[in-house]
Amino acid sequence: MSWIGGKKALRELIVALFPPYYERYIEVFGGGGWVLFHKPPANDFEVYNDFNSLLTNLYRCVREKPQELTEALRFVLNSREDFELVRSTLARDSTASDVQRAAWFYQLIRYSYASGLTSYGSQPHDIRSNFPLIEQAHRRLAKVVIENKDCVHLIRQYDRPVSFFYCDPPYFETEGYYKNIGEDGFCRKDHVRLRDTLMRIEGKFLLSYNDCDFIRELYDTPGVMIEAFTRINNIKQRYDNGAQFPEILIANYDMWERGREAPMQINLFELPGSENF
Known part of the structure; x- marks a missing residue:
């Protein structure tokens, strides 16, 4: 990542x-x-x-709930409007589930410029192409303690x-x-x-x-x-x-x-x- x-x-x-x-x-x-x-x-x-904590929550969801995470990412849009909406929602919504917060955060990482989380990267990318990587990371993290x-x-x-x-x-x-x-x-x-x-x-x-x-x-x-x-x-x-x-x-x-x-x-x-x- x-x-x-x-x-x-x-x-x-x-x-x-x-x-x-x-x-x-x-x-x-x-x-x-x-x-x-x-x-x-x-x-x-x-x-x-x-x-x-957003990063460690993402990795915990990859380890414990990979299918739920990929399902939450399945209909993500690669657009500036969606990027800004997700960014503002993640900053203010403290009631979202751990999987939803992980999906939002992963979307920001994948679609931001240089993974800086602050500005839209404007690069073509289908986030669903990362699902095999999430599954591989899930297996690798099986016995890893996440702090x-x-x-x-x-x-x-x-x-x-x-x-x-x-x-x-x-x-x-x-x-x-x-x-x-x-x-x-x-x-x-x-x-x-x-x-x-x-x-x-x-x-x-x-x-x-x-x-x-x-x-x-x-x-x-x-x-x-x-x-x-x-x-x-x-x-x-x-x-x-x-x-x-x-x-x-x-x-x-x-x-x-x-x-x-x-x-x-x-x-x-x-x-x-x-x-x-």
Whole structure:
């Protein structure tokens, strides 16, 4: 599902840098779930969390009521008038069912510009084409715990020596794109709160951020590893094709350990004595 700050472009790299061993996987800022849905399903204890209650309600309905949700989406109109009506109704109607709110919210995600939820995207799309994806997500989420908590409270609740937290918070000084996450948004003090909490955990964490001086200084701590990467800047593609966005990954463990422990593929004809075969 398209989402502001989604990790579609970096998901393979991120999963490849997971620690070799953990028993609890906790996605603290779940968003569109790109990393959760990309990581191999396992018997691990998995948690999806997001502070946006509309988003977590959508995922709960996908997990528990997929048929009701698709039925509510069956006659959705892709039009500016319907988009504005749904947007205003979702904002003021607190009596609608969980499935109806999930359907409205999903409609806004699919039909808004860059999934920003605020303006109509004017792109042709039949929402019914997403029904197979909803069914696949329903099966993948079957054993996933879905939470709607503040990031610090969630981390403290699930922290164990065998816990692994993947954190993808709103990027520093781009928080304005996340207008729906709360009345005050995610501000400088929240970035500091998150850092202070992660520095005290028993488990491991992997954190993705935009590459800037403030975040680098915040995590300039012994025992913390920082690696720089770039990805395509999706927001700028319409007017600056190929624009790159600098990002960093931050961890309290060796991010390359999994790669070093992976078994090497050896060509039979490169083995000593293979000339005798």
